[in-house]
Each structure stands twice: as structure tokens, then as C-alpha cells.
Amino acid sequence: MDIDSLKAKDEVVIExxxxxxxxxxxxxxxxxxxxxxxxxxxIVLDELETIADLPVGWTDVQDxxxxxxxxxxxxxxxxxxxxxxSWKKYLHPPEIRLWRAKRNNGGFDVVKEKNRxxxxxxxxxxxxEINAITIQDKVFNTQEFFDPIYKLRRKKIFIVAVNxxxxxxxxxxxxxxxxxxxxxxxxxxxxxxxxxxKHYFIVEVGSKKGAKALSxxxxxxxxxxxxxxxxxILEEAAAHMSRSLEASxxxxxxxxxxxxxxxxxxxxxCLTCGNCTMVCPxxxxxxxxxxxxxxxxxxxxxxxWDSCHTQDxxxxxxxxxxxxxxxxxxxxxxxxxxxxxxxxxxxGCVGCGRCITWCPVGIDITEEAKSILEENFSTxx
Amino acid sequence: xxxxxKDVTSTIPxxxxxxxxxxxxxxxxQLAPSDSNGQFYSKPGQFNMLYVYGVGEVPISxxxxxxxxSKIVHTVRAYGAVTSRMMTLKxxxxxxxxxxxxxxxxxxxxxxxxxxxxxxxxxxxxxxxxIYYILSNREKYGKVTLLYxxxxxxxxxxxxxxxxxxxxxxxEIYVTVDSAREGWRxxxxxxxxxxxxTRLDPANTFAMICGPEIMMYYTIQELMEQGLADxxxxxxxxxxxxxxxxxxxxxxxxxxxxxxxxxxxxxKEVKQLFWKREM
Amino acid sequence: MQKSKNNLAEHPFLEGLDPDLLEVFVSCATHVHYDxxxxxxxxxxxxxxxxxxxxxxVAVELFSLERGSLLIQTVGSGEVLGWSWLFPPYxxxxxxxxxxxxxxxxxxxxxxxxxxxxxxxxxxxxxKRFSKVVVERLQAMRLQLLDIYGxxx
Numbered sequence: 001m002d003i004d005s006l007k008a009k010d011e012v013v014i015e016x017x018x019x020x021x022x023x024x025x026x027x028x029x030x031x032x033x034x035x036x037x038x039x040x041x042x043i044v045l046d047e048l049e050t051i052a053d054l055p056v057g058w059t060d061v062q063d064x065x066x067x068x069x070x071x072x073x074x075x076x077x078x079x080x081x082x083x084x085x086s087w088k089k090y091l092h093p094p095e096i097r098l099w100r101a102k103r104n105n106g107g108f109d110v111v112k113e114k115n116r117x118x119x120x121x122x123x124x125x126x127x128x129e130i131n132a133i134t135i136q137d138k139v140f141n142t143q144e145f146f147d148p149i150y151k152l153r154r155k156k157i158f159i160v161a162v163n164x165x166x167x168x169x170x171x172x173x174x175x176x177x178x179x180x181x182x183x184x185x186x187x188x189x190x191x192x193x194x195x196x197x198k199h200y201f202i203v204e205v206g207s208k209k210g211a212k213a214l215s216x217x218x219x220x221x222x223x224x225x226x227x228x229x230x231x232x233i234l235e236e237a238a239a240h241m242s243r244s245l246e247a248s249x250x251x252x253x254x255x256x257x258x259x260x261x262x263x264x265x266x267x268x269x270c271l272t273c274g275n276c277t278m279v280c281p282x283x284x285x286x287x288x289x290x291x292x293x294x295x296x297x298x299x300x301x302x303x304x305w306d307s308c309h310t311q312d313x314x315x316x317x318x319x320x321x322x323x324x325x326x327x328x329x330x331x332x333x334x335x336x337x338x339x340x341x342x343x344x345x346x347x348g349c350v351g352c353g354r355c356i357t358w359c360p361v362g363i364d365i366t367e368e369a370k371s372i373l374e375e376n377f378s379t380x381x
Numbered sequence: 382x383x384x385x386x387k388d389v390t391s392t393i394p395x396x397x398x399x400x401x402x403x404x405x406x407x408x409x410x411q412l413a414p415s416d417s418n419g420q421f422y423s424k425p426g427q428f429n430m431l432y433v434y435g436v437g438e439v440p441i442s443x444x445x446x447x448x449x450x451s452k453i454v455h456t457v458r459a460y461g462a463v464t465s466r467m468m469t470l471k472x473x474x475x476x477x478x479x480x481x482x483x484x485x486x487x488x489x490x491x492x493x494x495x496x497x498x499x500x501x502x503x504x505x506x507x508x509x510x511x512i513y514y515i516l517s518n519r520e521k522y523g524k525v526t527l528l529y530x531x532x533x534x535x536x537x538x539x540x541x542x543x544x545x546x547x548x549x550x551x552x553e554i555y556v557t558v559d560s561a562r563e564g565w566r567x568x569x570x571x572x573x574x575x576x577x578x579t580r581l582d583p584a585n586t587f588a589m590i591c592g593p594e595i596m597m598y599y600t601i602q603e604l605m606e607q608g609l610a611d612x613x614x615x616x617x618x619x620x621x622x623x624x625x626x627x628x629x630x631x632x633x634x635x636x637x638x639x640x641x642x643x644x645x646x647x648x649k650e651v652k653q654l655f656w657k658r659e660m
Numbered sequence: 661m662q663k664s665k666n667n668l669a670e671h672p673f674l675e676g677l678d679p680d681l682l683e684v685f686v687s688c689a690t691h692v693h694y695d696x697x698x699x700x701x702x703x704x705x706x707x708x709x710x711x712x713x714x715x716x717x718v719a720v721e722l723f724s725l726e727r728g729s730l731l732i733q734t735v736g737s738g739e740v741l742g743w744s745w746l747f748p749p750y751x752x753x754x755x756x757x758x759x760x761x762x763x764x765x766x767x768x769x770x771x772x773x774x775x776x777x778x779x780x781x782x783x784x785x786x787x788k789r790f791s792k793v794v795v796e797r798l799q800a801m802r803l804q805l806l807d808i809y810g811x812x813x
Contacts, residue, residue, distance in 0.1 A: 099391045101434060107394055107475035108434050144641065145626040148388050254635070258657070285630030288623050292435030299435040301392075306629070313631060316621050317460045317811070327659035331633075339636035406811075460811060502809035532809040559804045563729040566759045569719060570733050571803040578736070593808045 006211040012219040021217045026121040035123030043083035062169030065362030081168025086281035101299040121158040127179035128350040132281035138344045161186035170353030175245040178350045191230040202230040245366040254338035267326035274307035276355035392432040392477030403538040412453040420450040424485035425510030432477025437463040442507035456506040482625040495523040501592020526553040530572025583608025591617040611649040688768040694758035701756040708769040710742035716762025721755040745769030
């Protein structure tokens with residue numbers, strides 16, 4: 001294939017040098033390349049200078065409430081699943097100033113923030129994460145209103161996705177129909193293959209932007225057997241998920257089981273630490289903080305991530321509507337699995353498993369959903 | 382498909398043209414619209430997020446005549462830090478405004494009906510635009526009744542306006558207070574007791590209720606006992622709001638965002654969510 | 661007499677009462693009129709009467725030394741006022757004052773008490789109707805107690 005004929009859905013092969021070239025091209029074109037890297041014994045998302053910054057040769061072992069890294073025997077670039085960070089940290093930043101105000105002649109002027117939309121290239125986006133981004137698109141870009149911070153960042157990103165050849169310890173993407181293979185939403189998607197001493201990536205083009213970037217890289221045609229191998233790897237991954245969630249009746253969790261006794265049991269375990277809301281790639285709740293300088297000459301408004309697990313989340317004059325642990329956890333789970341569907345037409349959950357891994361007491365939402373639905377506790381309307 | 386174009390995250394300073402104290406803790410402000418045409422268009426029931434410089438922002442219903450786009454009117458009761466500070470402002474000061482947000486009372490599509498407005502406390506303010514609308518289109522509506530309950534006579538607002546409206550023969554107004562000092566010649570008793578005095582025609586009456594949730598709860602019960610169905614009653618809900626646009630997640634009531642699916646709801650729609658403990 | 665009977669029969673409190681029982685009420689009834697501001701009952705007075713308000717408005721008041729007279733309830737046309745006459749010690753618990761010029765029918769409590777003891781059918785009708793009023797007043801009073809418009813922290 002030559003430069004002009006690379007288009008969406010084409011599959012080619014690149015090797016390690018090709019991957020580094022891709023990095024270089026993205027950097028040359030002004031993208032900040034961000035992706036998985038190791039920090040403090042975990043794989044987090046941060047700036048990547050070269051492909052050597054990726055967790056080469058590392059894999060992760062995850063289960064409810066546990067996370068550990070292990071070296072594997074190969075020099076793989078993407079043989080791990082998800083860490084505590086998700087791409088929302090770039091699209092919907094944990095802390096950001098919305099505007100400033102300055103006093104003037106008895107009143108005040110509002111100074112908007114300017115020129116602060118970075119151009120990111122997301123390296124190593126998993127298919128479930130593409131879905132998470134798509135879900136947040138629906139939250140922040142509605143028919144009536146849009147969030148300018150999210151919208152502008154979203155517009156500029158370049159997505160290098162990676163299909164999952166190995167399901168993580170807490171993943172259940174197949175139940176939520178979000179993986180392990182990326183079907184949409186990427187500029188380029190890679191499937192890493194190690195086969196009889198050979199190490200290469202099957203690359204599928206997802207967009208014109210992706211085709212253009214790829215055209216400047218050393219690639220060759222993908223042989224049929226290579227494509228088939230990649231396909232088989234992903235099928236194997238899909239068949240070996242550690243857990244599952246029956247998604248057909250999740251609405252009933254909220255609408256018919258508001259008084260289910262399981263919520264009390266959950267409340268005995270949940271610490272309302274809010275980890276689940278911080279690591280969840282679709283949780284978007286945030287708070288605004290107004291402050292002013294000591295002199296009073298200037299004021300600022302900041303937006304920060306918030307969590308429905310805090311005491312004050314539902315506070316109105318007089319008190320909080322949801323102040324018990326039970327009601328906070330119930331709000332989170334019923335929103336994620338049930339009411340989100342009424343609000344946005346999708347589930348809020350993509351099956352990434354982060355909330356299971358990072359819950360200090362190991363609460364597993366697939367187990368909880370199953371327990372609740374197994375014994376439908378309908379209250380009469 | 383409608384595409385949003387307006388940035389609604391930055392507040393816009395507005396001049397306070399008039400500032401009037403109504404009671405010891407309630408005040409009314411008139412703001413000048415900030416756009417180049419000097420116009421601000423809203424519908425009855427909508428709200429603005431009002432920002433007091435350096436202190437914070439609160440959602441406050443718009444309570445002026447929605448047919449007059451040359452001014453923005455807000456009546457505020459001082460409850461917390463922001464509203465208490467707001468009460469110290471005066472004519473000539475500036476207030477940040479974002480909005481209008483929310484949906485509206487469906488008064489336009491209730492032509493031909495009898496309308497019952499039940500207001501508890503400061504809840505009379507978000508209902509006032511409905512009264513203005515009805516009075517501008519009086520012939521379109523049947524019997525129109527306002528029930529207004531407050532704590533004590535000194536907490537009543539819009540008194541002179543209500544007196545003027547009382548003088549009209551085509552508007553029935555009942556005012557009651559929870560307790561009063563000697564000299565009060567109006568009713569004393571909770572607002573729900575006024576309902577039986579109104580002799581409403583349940584088949585043709587639509588009610589709009591606004592007030593503390595507990596007042597709305599008992600008013601709804603009384604109205605339903607009088608024969609109104611759950612799709613004849615509209616309520617205005619209130620929840621913790623930070624953004625007003627459905628982005629911060631705080632105001633959720635079940636699957637509804639009170640800031641954009643509400644604040645006005647048909648009771649039938651929220652029956653399962655209303656008055657549910659820790660919903 | 662006929663006029664009294666009609667007035668009584670029309671009053672919502674006696675709606676649906678059998679004609680022979682109505683006669684008993686008629687025999688214990690008198691018309692009364694109060695001017696605006698006139699004191700009707702005082703706390704501590706003997707309670708031997710209750711009122712069916714036909715037109716106007718009266719207020720139930722509590723007197724406190726620091727706060728003066730507090731109006732805690734108004735009763736208007738079509739409503740009934742006064743149940744202290746039903747049970748010993750037959751004493752008024754509150755002041756009652758006419759807020760507006762008021763027309764009412766006063767029922768003789770002593771007379772009705774005696775007749776109710778003799779005729780339990782009458783007794784049942786009386787108590788049935790009064791309990792309904794008391795329950796409604798109690799429910800309304802609870803809401804007033806909650807001070808729903810007040811600031812709560």
C-alpha cells in the first residue's frame with residue numbers, strides 16, 4: 001500500500017522502531033504524548049518521552065482490593081491492564097481554574113482563562129476506555145450545554161489505542177460490550193503480538209488523522225496469518241474474563257430494589273473513601289470553590305473532582321439528603337448501573353474493574369449487582 | 382439538531398438597579414440585563430445562578446414578569462453564607478449571573494383550565510411569574526386561585542401586590558400564617574387547610590406547588606384527597622446545585638437532574654422519587 | 661324556629677344528620693352575633709357551649725406574658741369551634757376572639773351533654789363528628805409545630 005491508499009479499517013504491521021517513529025511524529029506535530037508508565041509501584045498515566053517509558057516487560061496482578069506489578073519474561077510494551085488513572089484526568093482535569101474576577105470601580109470584571117488547551121496524544125488507550133471517553137462525551141456535550149474545557153481538549157486528542165490480549169484480574173468488558181477489541185473511536189489501534197521469536201504490532205487505521213500519521217512510519221502489509229493470529233489472541237482474551245455481569249436487567253437495581261437488604265450489608269463494609277469514584281473512568285461529579293485574595297482585589301473559581309461518597313454532597317439548607325454510608329454507596333451503584341441509562345442512553349460502567357481493584361475492602365460490583373438481582377426485592381410502588 | 386454554543390461556565394456581572402428589603406431576612410433585587418440589546422429572556426419557573434463576588438454562587442428563581450425582558454428580578458431569603466452576604470448588597474452593586482437554567486411551569490399549555498397555585502414561604506417567589514403570565518392572558522384561564530402560607534405575618538412578602546390582586550374580582554387569594562400576634566385579621570393555620578375552602582373543580586383544575594418539601598408533600602395529599610390526579614399537579618424541587626447545567630452531578634434525584642430535567646416536575650413523573658428517604 | 665332549623669341543617673358540621681336528631685340540636689340552639697374584635701371566650705371560663713360559625717372569622721389565641729396574645733388558629737364559615745364542653749373540667753383552654761363580625765349558632769353544651777347520655781345515638785353522632793374535627797386539627801397543628809418555613813441548621 002502506498003501513502004495515498006491508507007484508509008480506515010486497513011491493517012498493517014509495524015515493529016518496535018515503527019512505534020518509536022510514531023511517537024516522534026506525534027511529538028513533532030505538537031502532541032504531548034501521555035500514556036502508561038510506572039510510578040510508585042503502579043502503572044499510571046503520565047508524559048512519555050520515548051517508548052522506553054512504557055512499562056516494558058511488566059505485567060500486573062489484580063484482584064478485589066489488591067494490585068501488584070510483576071516482571072514478565074518478554075519485552076512486551078502493553079502486557080498489562082489498567083492502573084488507577086484514567087484518561088479523564090486529561091479531559092476532565094482533577095483541578096482547574098474556571099475563571100478569575102478582579103475588582104473595579106464598585107463592581108468586578110470576569111477574566112476568562114485563555115490558551116490553555118493542551119494537545120494530547122493518548123498512547124495505549126484500552127477499548128473499554130474508549131467507551132468511557134464516549135460516555136463522558138455524552139455528559140459534557142449535550143444538546144443544551146457543553147463544558148468548554150472538556151470539549152476543546154477532546155477535539156484535539158489523538159488516540160493510539162491498544163487491544164487487550166490479556167484480560168486483567170478484575171476486568172469484565174465483555175459483559176458490558178466494551179472490549180477486548182476496539183471497534184470505534186480510535187485514530188490507530190495496535191494489537192501486540194509475540195509469536196515464535198517475532199515481536200510486532202498489527203495496526204488498524206481508524207481515521208484520516210491516523211492514516212496520515214501512520215503513512216510516515218515504517219510499516220508493511222499484514223499477512224493473512226498474522227491478522228488471524230491477532231484475531232485469535234483477542235478471541236482467547238474475550239473467552240477468559242475473570243468475572244462477568246449480567247447486564248440485561250441492571251435497571252431493576254434502582255427501580256425495584258431501593259430497599260434491598262443487601263445495601264445494609266454493603267454499608268457495613270464500605271468506608272466511603274471514594275476511591276471507586278476517583279478511579280472510575282466515567283465518574284464526573286465535581287465541585288466549585290470560590291475564593292478571594294487577602295486584599296479582596298481578586299477572586300477565583302476553581303473546579304475540582306468531587307464524590308457522591310462525601311457527607312456534604314447532597315447538602316441543602318438544613319442537612320444532607322444522603323448522609324448515611326448506605327445511601328451514598330447506593331447512590332453510586334444505582335447511578336452507575338441503572339439511572340445512567342435513563343440519563344444518557346448507555347450504562348455508566350464499562351467493565352474496567354478499577355473500582356474492584358482499588359476498593360480497600362474489596363467490594364466487587366459484579367458480585368453486588370448479582371446478589372441484588374438474584375433476589376429481587378420489589379417494593380410496591 | 383440543536384447545537385449548544387453558549388459558554389455557561391463563566392459568570393457575567395450584572396448591575397443591581399433596585400434593592401428592596403421585604404422582611405427581616407428577605408429582599409428583592411432588580412438587575413439590568415447585560416447583553417447588548419438590554420434583554421434577558423426567561424420563562425416562569427426558571428432560575429439563575431447568582432454569584433456574590435468572592436463568596437459563592439446560589440441558584441435563585443427568577444420572579445419577575447417573564448413578559449418583560451428589560452429586567453431581571455430575584456427575591457432572595459437569606460439562609461446561608463452566600464445569601465446572607467447578598468443581603469448586604471445595595472443598589473449600584475454588582476452581582477454575577479449565569480442562566481437562565483431549568484425548565485418552566487407549563488402555564489402556556491394549560492389554557493382553558495382552572496389554576497390553583499399553592500405557595501409555602503419563599504415558594505411564592507417562583508410562582509409569581511405564573512401569576513403575571515395569567516394576568517396578561519386572563520381570558521385564557523378559568524378560575525385562578527392563589528394559596529400562600531407563611532410563618533408569621535411579618536414574613537409575608539409581596540403584600541401590597543397581593544392586596545392589589547385581591548381587589549380584582551377574577552383572582553381568589555387566600556393567605557394564612559402558622560402563628561400571629563394580636564392584630565392579625567387574616568387566617569391562622571397551615572396552608573393545607575386553605576385547600577378545602579377553595580371549592581375546586583377537580584376535573585378541570587391543575588395545581589402548581591412550590592415550597593418546603595414537607596409542605597408540598599402534605600399539599601399534594603390534600604389535593605389528591607380533593608380529587609386531583611397525579612398528572613394534574615406540578616411541583617418545583619430543590620437540590621444542592623453547583624453548576625446549574627447538569628455537569629456537576631450534585632442535584633440528582635434518581636435519574637433526574639433537578640437543574641435541567643426540573644426544577645418543575647409533573648408529580649406523576651417523580652412520584653417514585655419524591656419523599657423517599659435518602660433518595 | 662324553621663329558620664334555625666334550616667341554618668343548622670345547612671352547616672357542614674351537621675351534614676347528613678337524621679332529622680330527629682336535628683330537632684334535638686334545634687332545641688339547644690341560639691343565634692349569636694359578635695362584633696369585630698369582641699372577646700368570645702376567655703381562658704379559664706366555664707365551657708358550656710360550642711359554636712357553628714356561619715359567617716365571619718374567629719381566632720383561637722394563647723396569651724403569654726412576654727409575647728402577648730398569639731393567634732394559633734382561625735376558624736371560619738362552615739367550621740366548628742370549641743370542644744372543651746365535651747369533657748370535664750369543662751373549662752376553656754384558650755381565648756377566642758372574633759376577628760371579623762361573625763354570625764354563628766351557639767349550641768348549649770349542658771343541654772346536649774344530658775341528652776347525649778340519654779340517647780346514645782345522639783352521643784355517637786356528636787362524638788363521631790367532633791373526633792373528625794379534632795384529628796384534622798391535630799394533623800394541621802403538627803405541621804405548624806414543625807415550623808416548616810423556619811431556618812434549620
